[in-house]
Amino acid sequence: MKKLLTLLLAATLGSACSATPEPLVAIQESAPHVLPSAVALGGRPSFEDVLFVTKAQTDVDSSAGFTLDVPRLCSDARTSAGFYGFYRTDAWDSKRVALTFDDGPHEKLTPGVLAQLEAHGQTATFFLVGRNINRTTYPLVQRMVRTGHTLGSHSYTHNVQMTRVDAPEASVAEIVGQHAVTAMLIDLALVASSADDFDHMFAEVFERDPAVWLTGTIIRTEWRAYAERHTTLLHRLGYEGAQRPYHVVYSRPPGGGPYVEQNGARGITIYDRAMAELGMVNVLWNSASGDTVPEKRKDFAFLTDNIAKGVKAGGVLLIHDYMRPDALAHSLAAIASDTTVRVVSLGDGIERKYACSERELLAFLRPGA
Numbered sequence: 001m002k003k004l005l006t007l008l009l010a011a012t013l014g015s016a017c018s019a020t021p022e023p024l025v026a027i028q029e030s031a032p033h034v035l036p037s038a039v040a041l042g043g044r045p046s047f048e049d050v051l052f053v054t055k056a057q058t059d060v061d062s063s064a065g066f067t068l069d070v071p072r073l074c075s076d077a078r079t080s081a082g083f084y085g086f087y088r089t090d091a092w093d094s095k096r097v098a099l100t101f102d103d104g105p106h107e108k109l110t111p112g113v114l115a116q117l118e119a120h121g122q123t124a125t126f127f128l129v130g131r132n133i134n135r136t137t138y139p140l141v142q143r144m145v146r147t148g149h150t151l152g153s154h155s156y157t158h159n160v161q162m163t164r165v166d167a168p169e170a171s172v173a174e175i176v177g178q179h180a181v182t183a184m185l186i187d188l189a190l191v192a193s194s195a196d197d198f199d200h201m202f203a204e205v206f207e208r209d210p211a212v213w214l215t216g217t218i219i220r221t222e223w224r225a226y227a228e229r230h231t232t233l234l235h236r237l238g239y240e241g242a243q244r245p246y247h248v249v250y251s252r253p254p255g256g257g258p259y260v261e262q263n264g265a266r267g268i269t270i271y272d273r274a275m276a277e278l279g280m281v282n283v284l285w286n287s288a289s290g291d292t293v294p295e296k297r298k299d300f301a302f303l304t305d306n307i308a309k310g311v312k313a314g315g316v317l318l319i320h321d322y323m324r325p326d327a328l329a330h331s332l333a334a335i336a337s338d339t340t341v342r343v344v345s346l347g348d349g350i351e352r353k354y355a356c357s358e359r360e361l362l363a364f365l366r367p368g369a
């Protein structure tokens with residue numbers, strides 16, 4: 001039976017990858033642009049500080065020897081350095097949509113997103129930016145878990161240029177560190193009992209002022225030391241061995257990283273190596289709301305039409321916490337009222353693509369977790 005399922009999956013995914021997907025909204029996020037003075041003062045970014053650019057999204061799938069058009073079972077990870085991922089070329093059933101929200105948590109914008117999802121009984125995956133997790137926003141992370149959402153890492157700095165083909169070794173180290181540090185911050189957010197408690201734990205793990213952001217360079221060189229102190233802290237709190245408050249299974253490269261850039265093959269090789277080392281599932285997307293397109297971000301019809309198309313096609317849908325709220329409300333209500341649409345989780349996607357559960361996959365990727 002399992003063999004039959006494998007063959008069916010191979011047939012389905014193989015044909016999907018050879019087909020040319022319909023062009024989707026061309027989007028490329030840019031790195032959050034924050035004035036140096038704001039960083040020096042420990043200022044937090046507002047979404048108004050973020051500059052957006054558009055760039056053509058190519059049909060790049062993973063390369064570097066990781067062939068994803070032939071599905072592999074989770075157990076294959078035992079004997080290879082492989083990793084797992086969702087890409088634009090993946091086949092999904094129509095009207096089966098995994099909602100994903102990027103760039104939070106944001107003190108003012110994220111509560112509205114959570115309230116709307118809660119109102120419709122929908123769950124999503126939030127790809128969190130590590131430096132946005134702080135003494136003010138940590139309760140939002142707790143609320144996400146409490147209400148059934150999935151947490152993923154969207155890196156710490158959201159630097160879309162962190163994959164540098166001229167410095168592959170340093171890039172791998174930074175990408176791994178960026179996601180590892182964000183996963184640590186998710187843990188701190190989930191166990192924090194107060195804002196001061198969050199800051200105290202931050203200072204213990206990172207040995208830095210919680211009000212000042214870490215940099216990519218610092219993370220690249222220091223993240224292993226952070227990991228050791230993070231483990232020490234968790235053990236003091238009663239966690240044993242590799243136990244932790246939350247195992248981050250999924251990550252998404254900021255801006256889609258090298259997977260959405262032109263001529264990104266060399267960058268993909270680097271990013272793929274980091275994913276294999278991290279043991280995280282690399283999550284791109286099949287469709288997008290279009291909320292990053294500068295001249296269209298306020299366009300209600302543009303946003304809701306894009307989501308409707310993405311839902312109809314099925315797959316991973318990219319939205320941001322800062323999407324125009326009434327357009328998001330309209331779209332989520334439309335999804336809820338259509339009985340033929342089903343909101344699925346990335347774990348459902350794992351089962352469909354890799355024929356194993358999310359928990360089994362985690363056990364293979366991180367033995368002892």
Ligand SMILES: [Zn+2]
Pocket residue numbers: 029102103154158254255
């Ligand atoms: Zn982003």
